Amino acid sequence: MKEKIKIFLETDLLEKYLLGTTSQEETLQVERYIAMYPEVRTTYNELQDNLEVFAKMHSMKTPDGLKERIQNRIKSENTGRKRFFRYAIAASFTALLFAGASYFFWNQNQSLQEENLIVNTKIQNLEENMRIQLEDVRNQFIVLNNPKTKRLNVKGNSKAKELKAVAYINPVKKLSYINVSKLPNLPENQCYQMWAEVNGQMLNLGVIQEATDSEKLMALPYAENAVGYITIEPTGGNTSPTVENIVANISY
Secondary structure, three states: OHHHHHHHHHOOHHHHHHOOOOOHHHHHHHHHHHHHOHHHHHHHHHHHHHHHHHHHHOOOOOOOOHHHHHHHHHHHHHHHHHHHHHHHHHHOOOHHHHHHHHHHHHHHHHHHHHHHHHHHHHHHHHHHHHHHHHHHHHHHHHHHHOOOOEEEEEEOOOOOOOOEEEEEEEOOOOEEEEEEEEOOOOOOOEEEEEEEEEOOEEEEEEEOOOOOOOOOOEEEOOOOOOEEEEEEEEOOOOOOOOHHHEEEEEEO
């Protein structure tokens, strides 16, 4: 029986159940195990508490003034439409005035449509960014709480002895993250940059920001026998790694 519970806990069904992504059959199985086995119930409660803390840590604030800007845009559109009808009625007294007013309001309407398109595009981009960030938070939660996740301690070489980081590798979910907790100081004209060699291709993962947040994770592309590198590059980053300035290797 203990082996059965152990096998169940090594799956990610509890995490999926918490995030609402289980199928109907999986949901019934999880709820049955929670009700029957105290070990599963205890693990479920711990994951629930972890998820609540994790969600609060990574909660995303809606950009200031977004709601007001959208409301003002709607009011502006309504005002524009009312003005259009008032002018249209007045313009009916004469064909000449009607033609001039029609052109004027057609032009106004085109401008409103273009502005609406810009606003809608910005809103869609914001929604997509929020979706991507929420997906990243979900993946981080799974990686940090899944028993199959491997932890690799990363240390710098002689060029960056104080560098410290932890890589989290989950071969089941095929997810990888790294938490760079300490970076040695560099001159203002230099920075640290992250790279990954995946299937023979070198990928630029961007400049590593100052490690002021010990909980911040940086996503790594997952692949068999992938290798990560941290290098010292000119401020702003480089298009290809400076091999002689490699300060840390991460094999995962």
